[in-house]
Amino acid sequence: MEAMDLRPKVxxxxxxxxxxxxxxxxxxxxxRDAGMEVIYTPPWQRIExxxxxxxxxxxxVIGVSSLATDHLIVPKLLDALRAADLAEVAVIVGGIVxxxxxxxxxxxxxxxxxxxxxxxxxxxxYVRAITPRIRAARTAA
Amino acid sequence: MNKPLDGTLALDAAEARWQExxxxxxxxxxxxxxxxxxxxxxxxxxxxxxxxxxxxxLGFPGQPPYTRGIYATMHRGRTWTQRQLIGLGTPQDxxxxxxxxxxxxxxxxxxxxxxxxxxxxxxxxxxxxLLGTCGTVVNTAGHMDAALAGVDLAHTSCxxxxxxxxxxxxxxxxxxxxxxxxxxAVSGTSNQSDYLSHFVANHMFxxxxxxxxxxxxVDHIDFCNRAVPRxxxxxxxxxxxxxxxxxxxxxxxxxxxxxxxxAEDCLARGMDPDRFLxxxxxxxxxxxxxxxxxxxxxxxxxxxxxxxxxxxxxKDPRSWRFKFHGQTSGVDLTRQQPLxxxxxxxxxxxxxxxxxxxxxxxxxxxxxxSCPTDEAARVAINTQNVLREEAHLxxxxxxxxxxxxVETLTDQMEREILRVMxxxxxxxxxxxxxxxxxxxxxxxxxxxxxxxxxxxxxxxVVGVNAYRADEAEADRPPVYKPDPAAMRAHLAAFRTWxxxxxxxxxxxxxxxxxxxxxxxxxxxxxxxxxxxxAGCTHGEICGRLRExxxxxxxxxxx
Numbered sequence: 046m047e048a049m050d051l052r053p054k055v056x057x058x059x060x061x062x063x064x065x066x067x068x069x070x071x072x073x074x075x076x077r078d079a080g081m082e083v084i085y086t087p088p089w090q091r092i093e094x095x096x097x098x099x100x101x102x103x104x105x106v107i108g109v110s111s112l113a114t115d116h117l118i119v120p121k122l123l124d125a126l127r128a129a130d131l132a133e134v135a136v137i138v139g140g141i142v143x144x145x146x147x148x149x150x151x152x153x154x155x156x157x158x159x160x161x162x163x164x165x166x167x168x169x170x171y172v173r174a175i176t177p178r179i180r181a182a183r184t185a186a
Numbered sequence: 187m188n189k190p191l192d193g194t195l196a197l198d199a200a201e202a203r204w205q206e207x208x209x210x211x212x213x214x215x216x217x218x219x220x221x222x223x224x225x226x227x228x229x230x231x232x233x234x235x236x237x238x239x240x241x242x243x244l245g246f247p248g249q250p251p252y253t254r255g256i257y258a259t260m261h262r263g264r265t266w267t268q269r270q271l272i273g274l275g276t277p278q279d280x281x282x283x284x285x286x287x288x289x290x291x292x293x294x295x296x297x298x299x300x301x302x303x304x305x306x307x308x309x310x311x312x313x314x315x316l317l318g319t320c321g322t323v324v325n326t327a328g329h330m331d332a333a334l335a336g337v338d339l340a341h342t343s344c345x346x347x348x349x350x351x352x353x354x355x356x357x358x359x360x361x362x363x364x365x366x367x368x369x370x371a372v373s374g375t376s377n378q379s380d381y382l383s384h385f386v387a388n389h390m391f392x393x394x395x396x397x398x399x400x401x402x403x404v405d406h407i408d409f410c411n412r413a414v415p416r417x418x419x420x421x422x423x424x425x426x427x428x429x430x431x432x433x434x435x436x437x438x439x440x441x442x443x444x445x446x447x448x449a450e451d452c453l454a455r456g457m458d459p460d461r462f463l464x465x466x467x468x469x470x471x472x473x474x475x476x477x478x479x480x481x482x483x484x485x486x487x488x489x490x491x492x493x494x495x496x497x498x499x500x501k502d503p504r505s506w507r508f509k510f511h512g513q514t515s516g517v518d519l520t521r522q523q524p525l526x527x528x529x530x531x532x533x534x535x536x537x538x539x540x541x542x543x544x545x546x547x548x549x550x551x552x553x554x555x556s557c558p559t560d561e562a563a564r565v566a567i568n569t570q571n572v573l574r575e576e577a578h579l580x581x582x583x584x585x586x587x588x589x590x591x592v593e594t595l596t597d598q599m600e601r602e603i604l605r606v607m608x609x610x611x612x613x614x615x616x617x618x619x620x621x622x623x624x625x626x627x628x629x630x631x632x633x634x635x636x637x638x639x640x641x642x643x644x645x646x647v648v649g650v651n652a653y654r655a656d657e658a659e660a661d662r663p664p665v666y667k668p669d670p671a672a673m674r675a676h677l678a679a680f681r682t683w684x685x686x687x688x689x690x691x692x693x694x695x696x697x698x699x700x701x702x703x704x705x706x707x708x709x710x711x712x713x714x715x716x717x718x719x720a721g722c723t724h725g726e727i728c729g730r731l732r733e734x735x736x737x738x739x740x741x742x743x744x
Contacts, residue, residue: 059535062303062312064384065388066432067387067429067430067517067633071431071630071633071634081218086742087740089305099631113319114319118315137724141521141554141555143555143557145665146605147669160521161521162520162522162649162650164641165641166641
């Protein structure tokens with residue numbers, strides 16, 4: 046039997062219009078240092094590009110960094126993922142997200158929102174914890 | 187007491203006694219260093235700095251090397267400009283907020299456009315949800331006219347966050363012409379002309395690929411020097427790099443290396459340094475590392491004075507002066523217990539003031555939550571008013587000058603800045619160092635080092651890794667949101683206006699722009715201004731230049 050790669054596979058990206066990438070770069074590097082497989086993109090990815098990457102790379106988690114309201118279009122990303130049969134991929138958002146927007150994101154299906162001050166360890170721990178569930182859901186689907 | 191105390195027996199004995207008492211008092215302590223990695227001792231004395239090179243290294247305010255300030259009078263003569271960066275919603279929303287900020291004591295106008303504008307698009311080309319959430323949606327000369335309604339363009343300095351190809355300045359000039367204001371009277375700054383800082387950090391301003399951006403910048407400087415002589419076409423920005431993670435010394439080094447690159451590009455065009463250098467300005471981040479920031483600015487002034495004179499061949503002292511705008515660091519602010527940010531911004535602002543800045547933006551305490559609310563914007567500007575008028579921080583010029591610590595640190599920061607500049611120089615200068623990814627790599631490593639220090643607790647962040655408190659949503663200040671109905675009306679009016687204008691004039695102007703981009707003998711920015719006056723939109727101008735010169739994309743790596 047082929048040994049399954051247990052390392053979480055994470056796509057770290059930014060959609061929309063903002064270019065502040067300190068957060069996405071630091072988080073991507075930290076997840077990689079924590080032993081995960083990380084696919085990193087520069088800012089301004091189109092939603093279709095993110096879905097295509099998620100499909101091709103078979104990622105478990107998509108981390109979207111939003112420092113300047115780009116999280117407002119994350120529900121569109123979730124719709125596009127569902128349309129591509131990738132509903133089980135967990136989408137997490139990190140950055141400047143007001144409370145009201147966080148509620149909206151969680152209702153639209155975002156798994157978790159990390160705010161400024163969240164430790165790299167807490168982000169890595171969360172990704173590690175949810176990955177088995179995502180894989181189980183994918184196998185079941 | 188002017189005589190150096192160093193070497194006298196009494197001092198040796200006193201110092202030895204202090205060292206003993208200090209060691210007994212603190213025991214073993216971990217090494218202390220500032221953000222630039224410079225070790226910090228518990229005490230500085232004449233052994234570290236004895237004032238022996240006063241004339242060469244410090245001099246007097248307004249005299250080279252300007253360590254103590256670029257003007258003889260400094261803040262006692264003319265206070266710094268209170269320039270609050272604002273931008274939100276529609277041009278009308280912006281104009282209303284502007285009136286409020288001017289009434290509070292702001293003395294100059296600034297405009298932050300929407301992120302869609304930054305990326306080079308019109309409002310009908312992007313996700314509607316994002317319009318006006320982070321800046322004002324200005325796509326035409328008419329929008330600029332509405333945004334600046336009531337502002338006297340002949341007597342108000344206007345700073346525009348306006349990357350290459352500088353459409354916002356083109357809209358300002360079109361507005362000035364429409365109002366009968368002579369372009370020679372128009373003053374202000376192109377805040378985002380530093381395309382290299384966009385390429386290596388805060389990429390959203392990077393609209394046109396490197397070679398095109400390089401060429402348009404020189405066109406822009408040349409055009410402004412000739413036609414809008416009171417405009418500062420060049421703002422060299424260290425802020426993006428420091429916000430992106432560069433240490434204060436690295437940010438200063440990269441900024442000075444960029445300034446040299448831009449100046450040498452102008453020289454290569456045959457331009458006179460004493461014509462363009464007096465219109466160079468700088469823009470820096472001011473972190474919470476108080477003394478380090480003061481030393482950073484003092485060292486930067488000294489290095490620039492020497493570079494401008496010796497390397498760039500400038501003879502006019504106005505070319506040697508390191509004029510800078512400072513913005514308090516947003517990265518140091520916390521979402522946790524946000525009112526604590528008022529204290530942080532106060533310390534940062536003090537560092538900038540003691541560092542000798544010419545213009546200051548103080549962040550609103552809620553900037554880590556959303557675009558600032560009216561109340562937070564008021565607190566931010568009143569922080570400046572308190573520091574200047576209640577606390578009397580400006581009574582003495584360069585009040586920290588002569589401090590054993592600050593002078594030693596200024597020398598050390600200078601050496602560290604020069605060390606980093608040498609790395610850039612060895613890589614072929616800033617353009618090539620950025621193109622090769624060297625600068626981005628250094629910034630990323632420094633960002634990670636700082637984050638690790640926060641996570642290990644080596645760097646305290648109140649409310650985040652220390653002194654935490656349970657917080658409920660109700661404890662957080664309200665969040666600014668643009669009115670969606672007003673934005674929809676703005677978009678509808680834009681579509682109607684676009685359909686009704688002379689399409690012929692637009693096509694001709696865009697063709698002329700494309701021809702200028704293809705011909706090294708023409709000035710691209712001149713054609714941008716002509717296109718703005720002919721009714722072309724921001725997105726059309728950027729789009730056409732992208733076709734001709736390529737889309738700006740940063741390097742992709744972690």
